Each structure stands twice: as structure tokens, then as C-alpha cells.
Amino acid sequence: MSDIVTKYTERAVQQEAEIAQLKQEILQLQNGEINDGNDSSSPELDKLRTENQKLKYRLAHLLRSIEEEEKQSTRITGTDTVMTDISQQLQGIFAFAIMSAFPDLANPTMAVEASKNDRFGDYQCNSAMAIAQQLRAVGRKISPNEIAQAIVKNMPSNKIIEKVEIAGPGFINVHIQRPFISAVISDILTKGVRPPKIDRKKKVVIDMSSPNIAKEMHVGHLRSTIIGESITRLLQFAGHDVQKVCHLGDWGTQFGMLIAHLQDRFPDYLTKSPPISDLQAFYKESKVRFDEDAEFKKRAYSLVVQLQAKEPDIHKAWQLICDISYRAFEDIYERLDIKDLIPRGESFYQDLMVETVQDLESRGFLELDEGRKIMFTDSSKVPLTIVKSDGGFTYDTSDMACIRYRVFVDKADWILYVVDAGQSVHLENIYAGGRIVGWYDPARVRVEHIKFGVVLGEDKKKFKTRSGDTVRLAELLDEGMRRSLDKLKEKERDKVLTAEELSAAQRSVAYGCIKYADLCHNRVNDYVFSFDKMLDDKGNTAVYLLYAYTRIKSIARLAKVDDAAVLQAAGSTPIDVIHAKEWKLAKCLSRFPEIVSRILNDLLMHTLCEYLYELTTTFTEFYDACYCVEKDRQTGVIVKVNMSRILLCEAAAAVMAKGFHILGLDPVNRM
Numbered sequence: 001m002s003d004i005v006t007k008y009t010e011r012a013v014q015q016e017a018e019i020a021q022l023k024q025e026i027l028q029l030q031n032g033e034i035n036d037g038n039d040s041s042s043p044e045l046d047k048l049r050t051e052n053q054k055l056k057y058r059l060a061h062l063l064r065s066i067e068e069e070e071k072q073s074t075r076i077t078g079t080d081t082v083m084t085d086i087s088q089q090l091q092g093i094f095a096f097a098i099m100s101a102f103p104d105l106a107n108p109t110m111a112v113e114a115s116k117n118d119r120f121g122d123y124q125c126n127s128a129m130a131i132a133q134q135l136r137a138v139g140r141k142i143s144p145n146e147i148a149q150a151i152v153k154n155m156p157s158n159k160i161i162e163k164v165e166i167a168g169p170g171f172i173n174v175h176i177q178r179p180f181i182s183a184v185i186s187d188i189l190t191k192g193v194r195p196p197k198i199d200r201k202k203k204v205v206i207d208m209s210s211p212n213i214a215k216e217m218h219v220g221h222l223r224s225t226i227i228g229e230s231i232t233r234l235l236q237f238a239g240h241d242v243q244k245v246c247h248l249g250d251w252g253t254q255f256g257m258l259i260a261h262l263q264d265r266f267p268d269y270l271t272k273s274p275p276i277s278d279l280q281a282f283y284k285e286s287k288v289r290f291d292e293d294a295e296f297k298k299r300a301y302s303l304v305v306q307l308q309a310k311e312p313d314i315h316k317a318w319q320l321i322c323d324i325s326y327r328a329f330e331d332i333y334e335r336l337d338i339k340d341l342i343p344r345g346e347s348f349y350q351d352l353m354v355e356t357v358q359d360l361e362s363r364g365f366l367e368l369d370e371g372r373k374i375m376f377t378d379s380s381k382v383p384l385t386i387v388k389s390d391g392g393f394t395y396d397t398s399d400m401a402c403i404r405y406r407v408f409v410d411k412a413d414w415i416l417y418v419v420d421a422g423q424s425v426h427l428e429n430i431y432a433g434g435r436i437v438g439w440y441d442p443a444r445v446r447v448e449h450i451k452f453g454v455v456l457g458e459d460k461k462k463f464k465t466r467s468g469d470t471v472r473l474a475e476l477l478d479e480g481m482r483r484s485l486d487k488l489k490e491k492e493r494d495k496v497l498t499a500e501e502l503s504a505a506q507r508s509v510a511y512g513c514i515k516y517a518d519l520c521h522n523r524v525n526d527y528v529f530s531f532d533k534m535l536d537d538k539g540n541t542a543v544y545l546l547y548a549y550t551r552i553k554s555i556a557r558l559a560k561v562d563d564a565a566v567l568q569a570a571g572s573t574p575i576d577v578i579h580a581k582e583w584k585l586a587k588c589l590s591r592f593p594e595i596v597s598r599i600l601n602d603l604l605m606h607t608l609c610e611y612l613y614e615l616t617t618t619f620t621e622f623y624d625a626c627y628c629v630e631k632d633r634q635t636g637v638i639v640k641v642n643m644s645r646i647l648l649c650e651a652a653a654a655v656m657a658k659g660f661h662i663l664g665l666d667p668v669n670r671m
Helices: 002-030 043-075 088-100 127-138 144-153 178-191 219-238 254-265 281-292 295-309 312-335 347-364 394-407 421-437 473-490 499-519 541-556 563-570 582-591 592-602 606-625 641-662
Strands: 112-114 123-125 161-167 171-175 202-206 241-246 340-343 367-369 373-376 384-386 414-418 446-449 630-631 638-642
Touching: 002 088, 088 112, 088 123, 088 127, 088 144, 088 592, 088 638, 127 144, 127 171, 144 161, 144 171, 161 421, 171 178, 178 582, 178 641, 202 219, 219 241, 219 414, 219 473, 219 499, 219 541, 219 592, 219 641, 254 295, 254 312, 254 373, 281 312, 295 312, 312 473, 347 373, 347 384, 347 394, 373 606, 373 630, 384 394, 384 421, 394 414, 394 421, 394 641, 421 446, 473 499, 499 541, 499 606, 499 641, 541 641, 563 641, 582 592, 582 606, 582 641, 592 606
Parallel strands: 202 241, 202 414, 241 340, 414 446
Antiparallel strands: 112 123, 123 171, 161 171, 367 373, 373 384, 630 638
């Protein structure tokens, strides 16, 4: 590798001398010392300057590649807080080789990925075909096979690759050194499962869940809550500073009717907390009165005005209603293990909306339209309605105030809206509005809609109760608890687990299966909710994964190896990856950082589910083929413990546990 750098350095120095000579000649021409009839400008000088700049850039890039490679090669024995990402390292190695082989090629294609078939090595570099097309576009006809040969010839020495093979038209099959993978597994055991390296720590604001006050959370809130929590855990694991915000529906006309109904039902609400146990029923009662009683409706509207004016008694009634809802929401969040969710309802932005309108108006972004104040963006032909003709504000106003607050007050580098796909047009219009006004620069602040489909029943229609009502989330969780207990009893786990262990397993399965059934699907698609399928202990389900985890944890218990013994052995026992199934499992474990890196780019959590399912099936193959603990067939006494394989088991459990945590699953050691 140093020879390549030397070559570029010498060429750059040589060009500096040529440029200096040409500069001297031009200076002489300008002073009249030389007059050969040529113009004082020099196309040759411009060409050399351009080429020299390119070479300097490539040299700097190569030097950075070397520095990164050196860091990476020592990372598995260092004290870093990140894990070795083999895919990233291979990309650096092949980028160096491609630039060395084709220094004049701008932005060469990089395509390195894990092989799907062991016959084609452990990884593949498939750049040659794309590079052939790039070269052909500039008039250079070179076959992909020749390109692959040139890449291989220019590969720097490294501690990762054992050998490479060129196959087919130009595929480069990469075989990884087994001691390197063995060291990665030991690293997992001694330092824990850690994230891959990120460019920089970001302040992230994630908008998730967002139920409405005075209404129970229902199945429609399930996906935003589960997906938002999982993405939060992923980003926190990677090292980002994440702030979870719940954009509650806690303002508007409906509160006038709720407060009017509260005054009538509980006239002493100012001194005695109203015993409202079912706020949903309370809401329905007030809505019937609002629709049927003209006097009640008139009073409700007047109360809305008083609420907006923050009249103390009316504001207290509003706060009481909000508090009852908060308690119901908190019960759901506690069951789903969701913490630190900051409630910021539409009420939070009331004063900020006034400032937002003033800002937009003073800078000329608003125009009048039949009494309304509207704003056009480049995202939609439909304008944002910032002020209604009666002077009131809209959802557009609050959402513009919201994005403004998140940029300037929260100082977010990355803003995520976990909202259903049906809101795409509206949100894109809001994002465009913030961008046009100059509140944020997309190059510096990433604003993103984490869209998702709807939950369907087994009839492939929107998931509802038999009576046609929306399914309450609390009832859904209760049903999950009942079914998970039935499943455990069906397997007679109640006969071998203590009451406490059975209860823990019940919660793990019930809430885990609901979360996993959502997350294992590509979030942009609708998915069918089926307890029967999600509680199946075969296939890509939470139950299958959770059972596999408990089986892995039981192996160390069977061998009478505790956590302290595992840690001690991990620092002194080489992990053998000789058997084909040992090698396959170790490679799968080592890919965890690259899976995390991929999801950090697209935030598609089903990729992690697919990886965990692959890891589980790979472990099952390993366990079936490789004895970890051997017993005397007659006495049942343990005669041999293969510590290397025990360590592989523990590494698998550690990676699975971290994956479960990111997905929001709570595994148990006994099930």
C-alpha cells in the first residue's frame, strides 16, 4: 500500500515542478521577456492544474483509507466503543484497490456484500461489471474480468482477507481469515455487543404514537408506537441523542363539548376530582349532546373561546380531562416498556403559532385568498392554510410551528415523523414549507417521514371488532396475555416454571409477539394481524426466537458455566471455527454491525428481524451438528464441555439479546 502512496506523491511533486516552470514562462511572457506569438494564457497549465488537484485529492483519500484501515485492524484488540464492521473494512480495501487500478475513474462503483452462498466465498465484490460500463462511457473498452484482475492485483495487504478468487464475468469472491472472525467473536464476549462506527453523534427528535386526549388508544396507534420505539432504541444504541415526542391531539372544538358535559355531570369538579373511569364513554355522551342539543352546542363553542383565552376554571377543566387521558396512556406505555416519551400536544404550540404566522407574514411568504392566509410550496399544488378566514389556526399552522420549534429550540439535526403513509402529502408540504422559508437546510438537517401501512384483520380489511368498532389497544394487549398463557400451558411450561417465571414468560411472549409481528414486515406495507400466526413457535415469529434464546441460555446452565466463567474463558480460550457450522454461525454473528449500519440508513426494522431469524436458524444448524456438552449415555454425567462452542453459544445469545432490546422484546432465561 505504501508503494501506491509513494507513486501518487512523486507524481504530484513532479507536477508541482511543471506548474512552477509554466508559471515562470507565463510571467516572462507578460513582462515581454519572451514573445513567441502565443497568448499569455496556457491551456496546458490549466490542464496540469486540474490533473494535479485530482491527484492531490486521491492521495488524501488514499491516506485516509490507510489511516482508517490501521484503526480498524487494531480495533478488535483496542478499547473502542464500536464493533468491527467487516463490510466497511472490505469496502475501504476495495476502494483503495479500484482507485489504484483506475486512478482517472471518477466515482467508481463500490459493491461489496456478504455472499448468500458459501460456495462463492464469504463476501463478494461485484464492482467490475459496473466499472466496465463506466469506462465504456468514456471510450475505454475493458472486459469486467480484466477489471477484476486489475482490482485484485492492486489490493493492499491486510489482516482480514485470506484469499480472493475471480469467478464468472468478473465477480471477486472473498474468503475471510478465520482467526480474524474468531477474534471478533471473542471481542463480543469480552467487550459486549456494541454499535458500528457512525460519522457523528446527532440530536434526533422523533415524533411517535400521538393519541388524542379523551379517546382511548386503539389499534391505529399501535404501529407508530412500536415502530417509533424500536427506531429510538436503534438510534440510541448507535450513539445518537434521541428525544421522543408525543404530538397529542389536545386542543380544538371537541374540548368545548367535553368541558360543558363535565360541568353538567360533575359541577364540583373544581374542588373534587371527577370519577371518570371510562373517558371514551364520556366522550360519546358529550358528542351525542353536541349533535342533538342546539343550546349545548352553543355553550360548547363559547367554552372553546374561554379555553383559548385561558380562563382559569375552564383551563382547569381541560387539564383534568387531559390528566385522565395521560394516566390511561401511561398504562399502555408501561405495558409496552416505553419510557421518556415527552407529551407535547397541539396546545403546546398555541403561542408559538402566533410567532410563526408573524414570521411568515413579515417575510412575505403569505398571500391572501378569500380571507385566508395561505402559503404555496414546491411540494404540492394545494397551498398550506396558515390562517383561516375567521382568523383561526389550522393543522398546517401547528405543524409549521412544530417544525420551526424542533429546528430552532430543540436544535435537531434529524427530525423523524413516525406517521401513517396517508399523511405523506401533508407532511411533504410542511417539510417543503420549512425548507423554502429557510428554517432548515436539508444538507444539514435531515427531516424524514417514517411512513407505514395500516393494520388489517384476517379478512384483509381494516382491523376492527365484530361490531365494527375500532379495536382498543388495551383490549388487544389483554387478549395477547390470555393467548400467550394458553400457549405456555399447552406446552406444559406451567408444570416446570415457578409462578414468577411463568408470569415473566407470559408477558415476554404476549407483548413480544405483538411487537415482532409488526416489525418483521416492511413498515411501508399493510400487514394482517393474526394471533394464531404470531404465536406460532415455528417460522419467523417472536415465539420461535424467544424459545431459541432460552434454549441457548440453558446450555451454559447445563454445563455449569456461569457468566464469570464465560468472561474468563473468552479472554483465554481461542474460539474454534473449524467445523462448517461453527464457521457459518461465527460469520453470521460478525455481520451484526453491518446490519445495524444498513438500518441506520433506511430505518427499515424488518431487516433486523430477518437477521435475527437467520441467526436463530443458523444456530439451530450449529447446535444439531456440534456437541457443546457431552454426557455419559448410561449415567447422564457430563464427561466433556467444549468451551469454545459454549462461547459461540454465549456470543449468539448476546447478539440476540441486543437485537431483542432494539426491537423492544424482553427475553427470559427460562420459558
